[in-house]
Amino acid sequence: MNTFLRNLPPSQQVGLLFVLVFGLLAVVSTVALVLSLKDRHEDDLHSENLKAFNSLLNTSWLMSTVFWIGWTLGETVATVLFGLVAFLALREFITLSPTRQGDHRSLVLVFFVVLPVQFALVITQRFDLVTVFIPVYVFLALPVVSALADDPQRFLERNAKLQWGIMVCVYGMSHVPALLLLKFPDYQGKTAFLVFFLVFVVQGGMIVQHLVSRKLRRQPCAPNVSKSFNWTSWLIAMLVASLAGGLLAGLTPFKPAQAVAMALIACVSGSLGHLVMKALKRDRGITNWGSEGKSITGASGLLDRVDALCFAAPVFFHSVRWYFGI
Secondary structure, three states: HHHHHHHHHHHHHHHHHHHHHHHHHHEEEHHHHHHHOOOOOOOOOOHHHHHHHHHHHHHEEEEEHHHHHHHHHOOHHHHHHHHHHHHHHHHHHHHHHOOOOHHHHHHHHHHHHHHHHHHHHHHOHHHHHHHHHHHHHHHHHHHHHHHHOOOOOOHHHHHHHHHHHHHHHHHHHHHHHHHOOOOOOOOOOOHHHHHHHHHHHHHHHHHHHHHHHHHHHOOOOOOOOOOOOOHHHHHHHHHHHHHHHHHOOHHHHOOHHHHHHHHHHHHHHHHHHHHHHHHHHHHHHOOOOOOHHHOOOOOOOOOHHHHHHHHHHHHHHHHHHHHHHH
16 A cells, blocks of 8 residues: 555655545545434534534645645645635634724734735745845834834834734745745655645644643643643643654655654744734734634634744744755
8 A cells, every 4th residue: 555655656656645634624624413303402612612623624625625726726825815714813812902094004014914925925936035024024014114104102012913913824825835935855745745744644633732730630731721721731742743644754854763852842833833823912902813613804813823824834844844945
């Protein structure tokens, strides 16, 4: 079986990956539908958990479909589609963070200049500029634009909030399609596996952490931020996800030990980033970015689903580039 898979051309290998992913989603969706039909309770904890799971499942279908369409139509289209995801996530972040009249110029600059330029830099593979464009040039330009709006009230807080949203939603998300454009020796046409590897280990680690924390019920280390985050469950999840990454080494340009290390880097950054986003939600007085699974921005709570990926993607991308010198 392993020999058969290796003898397939890269396009067929990636195509088989999508067949397996959509097949698994179809099976899980069928099971969820059966459970929802059998569910006779309306307000109990089981029903709430089922709603949350269905919301996560719908998002998984959406992201898988977006990625499949992008891969089918080419790397440029994939980058544009991820740019759209970043646009929706940033819109969700800004909508739930009150702004003032003096912020309108900055918002126009962010949505219609900064975001397109960042993803254009990814498409043209100017990775050195991708690295510094937002955290250097944009972070210096935005306060200037805000100052020219002549509205000094809560100036530092407003600019910090906007810069934080750009960093997570635009800068972080732009590194996901950038993985598709990396050039590894003897790995042409297979970079879609890198995106799959990143998403699988990050999401897998978060799921394991959630399940273990519910089973062990240890004292949370930051109860005002997260009731489920504790170091024991976190360490177990990081170990399991890293070993799972090692098992996926055959899909990547990594050797098994390298795959374990890269999976650990991605999982640690993603899980701690998710914790940071929880702290931001507590600061804003909300439990999720989309109220009851339906975001007022039309993104259906998208930021709740991709926040860990937004943190993990740039750390993973630059770790890979640095280690392999590409």
